[in-house]
Amino acid sequence: MIVVWFFAGFFFLLSLWGICIYNKLVTMKNDVKNAWSQIDVQLKRRYDLIPNLVAAVRGYLVHEKQVLENVVAARASALAAKKVKDRAAAENGLSDELKGLFAVMEAYPELKANQNVMRLQEELVSTENRIAFSRQLYNDLVANYMTRREVFPDTLVASACAFLPFEYFSADPRDRILPKVAPY
Numbered sequence: 001m002i003v004v005w006f007f008a009g010f011f012f013l014l015s016l017w018g019i020c021i022y023n024k025l026v027t028m029k030n031d032v033k034n035a036w037s038q039i040d041v042q043l044k045r046r047y048d049l050i051p052n053l054v055a056a057v058r059g060y061l062v063h064e065k066q067v068l069e070n071v072v073a074a075r076a077s078a079l080a081a082k083k084v085k086d087r088a089a090a091e092n093g094l095s096d097e098l099k100g101l102f103a104v105m106e107a108y109p110e111l112k113a114n115q116n117v118m119r120l121q122e123e124l125v126s127t128e129n130r131i132a133f134s135r136q137l138y139n140d141l142v143a144n145y146m147t148r149r150e151v152f153p154d155t156l157v158a159s160a161c162a163f164l165p166f167e168y169f170s171a172d173p174r175d176r177i178l179p180k181v182a183p184y
Contacts, residue, residue, distance in 0.1 A: 021157040028145040032166050035138035036084075039169070042131045043078070043091065049127060050075050050098075053120040057105060067104050071097045084167040091131075098124065135169045142166045 054068050074097040078090040102121065146165060149158040157163075 018157055021154050022161060025145075025148060025154070025158055025161070025163050028141070028148055029163065032138070032141045032145050035134065035141045039131065039134045039138055042127060042134050046094075046124065046127045046131065047075060047079060049120060049124050053101075053117070053124060056114070056117045056120055057101075064104050067097075067101055071101050074098075084169060088169050095128065098128075139168050142168055 050071060054071060058068060071094075074090070074094040078087070078094045081087040081090040105117070105121070148154055149163050149165065
């Protein structure tokens with residue numbers, strides 16, 4: 001009789017342990033999904049600001065039509081991307097085009113004096129900072145989830161319950177190249 005109680009207790013504790021691990025993995029998976037949705041919110045904000053900025057500077061940048069077209073095309077590409085890897089590449093391209101637009105805008109003093117353009121530019125820079133923070137949070141949560149998913153004994157529950165891996169939001173390989181600085 002004691003043996004039966006021992007095995008029943010052991011099975012109960014084993015089940016309780018499995019439930020705790022399962023619940024923790026579900027919580028972590030949902031945290032990662034929430035972090036991804038926060039990135040989406042910030043990207044949507046950026047997507048909404050870009051047409052306003054392009055419209056505000058269009059009249060000033062008559063000779064810089066290609067810069068504006070590149071920004072609009074990069075925005076469309078970013079909106080179309082679905083997978084994390086594709087989305088990261090498209091977002092990096094859009095960020096590069098926006099930097100190019102800001103650089104061109106610096107050459108036009110009347111643009112720098114336009115309060116509407118300056119406000120939109122500040123909003124866009126603020127949004128870029130929020131996106132960077134959201135990406136960092138997302139990657140941190142993915143790292144925690146992936147570690148939890150791969151450590152023993154949690155990996156037993158993760159594989160039995162089909163907890164799939166998430167992709168990291170990574171930088172474009174071009175961003176890893178150090179710029180060359182010419183000596184004086």
